[in-house]
Amino acid sequence: MRRSVPLEIAYRLIGSGPVVLVSSISGGKSGLTPIAWHMPVSDDPPIVALEIWEKHFIYKAILETGDFVINIPSSAMVDTIRGLGSISGAKADKFAEFGLVKEKARKVKSPRLGSAIGVLECKLRKEKALLKKYNIVLGDVVYAEADGSLFSDRWLPEKKGPRVLHHLGGRIFYAPEKKVI
Numbered sequence: 360m361r362r363s364v365p366l367e368i369a370y371r372l373i374g375s376g377p378v379v380l381v382s383s384i385s386g387g388k389s390g391l392t393p394i395a396w397h398m399p400v401s402d403d404p405p406i407v408a409l410e411i412w413e414k415h416f417i418y419k420a421i422l423e424t425g426d427f428v429i430n431i432p433s434s435a436m437v438d439t440i441r442g443l444g445s446i447s448g449a450k451a452d453k454f455a456e457f458g459l460v461k462e463k464a465r466k467v468k469s470p471r472l473g474s475a476i477g478v479l480e481c482k483l484r485k486e487k488a489l490l491k492k493y494n495i496v497l498g499d500v501v502y503a504e505a506d507g508s509l510f511s512d513r514w515l516p517e518k519k520g521p522r523v524l525h526h527l528g529g530r531i532f533y534a535p536e537k538k539v540i
């Protein structure tokens with residue numbers, strides 16, 4: 360079960376660079392797009408950045424809606440993630456196509472992915488210089504949640520169960536299973 364995560368540590372949900380699924384809405388349709396190029400920018404105030412090709416449906420949706428959700432999928436979703444990355448939200452409702460549950464967000468209009476192990480609800484920042492030059496979407500994190508059995512004040516790779524997923528390139532991913540001190 361997901362619990363709210365204090366905003367000052369919300370960056371830890373994506374700090375290690377897991378693949379995320381970004382959701383937003385355009386013309387009444389919800390998009391859900393795998394993104395590997397993202398990062399925290401600031402913890403106070405909490406700001407995140409996503410690098411998104413401007414032809415993607417989700418790029419248009421974020422600019423239209425003015426907000427988005429970063430959903431963190433578990434390693435069990437690897438086939439779905441590859442599927443979501445092979446079609447455009449302009450052609451299909453990806454939630455319906457892949458049998459995924461849509462959830463109402465707490466603080467933004469964009470929907471959340473019901474099965475996500477973590478979510479960051481974000482409002483698009485008004486400054487557009489990086490967006491215009493590099494397609495870098497900046498967002499203020501306004502609310503965050505994570506599965507309490509997998510994240511306390513950090514991800515818990517030492518616990519059995521689903522994990523975050525990292526993309527190494529092409530068809531290859533890995534899921535961390537060991538804590539190193």
Ligand SMILES: Cc1cc2nc3c(=O)[nH]c(=O)nc-3n(C[C@H](O)[C@H](O)[C@H](O)COP(=O)(O)O)c2cc1C
Pocket residue numbers: 378390391392393394395396397410411412414415416417418440441443444445446447448449526
């Ligand atoms: C693992 C993975 C990571 C990806 N990372 C990015 C990324 O960081 N930025 C990007 O623009 N596209 C990325 N893509 C490609 C988009 O997810 C893909 O083209 C998708 O179909 C676009 O969907 P949309 O048009 O509905 O937004 C990635 C795809 C996969 C499978």
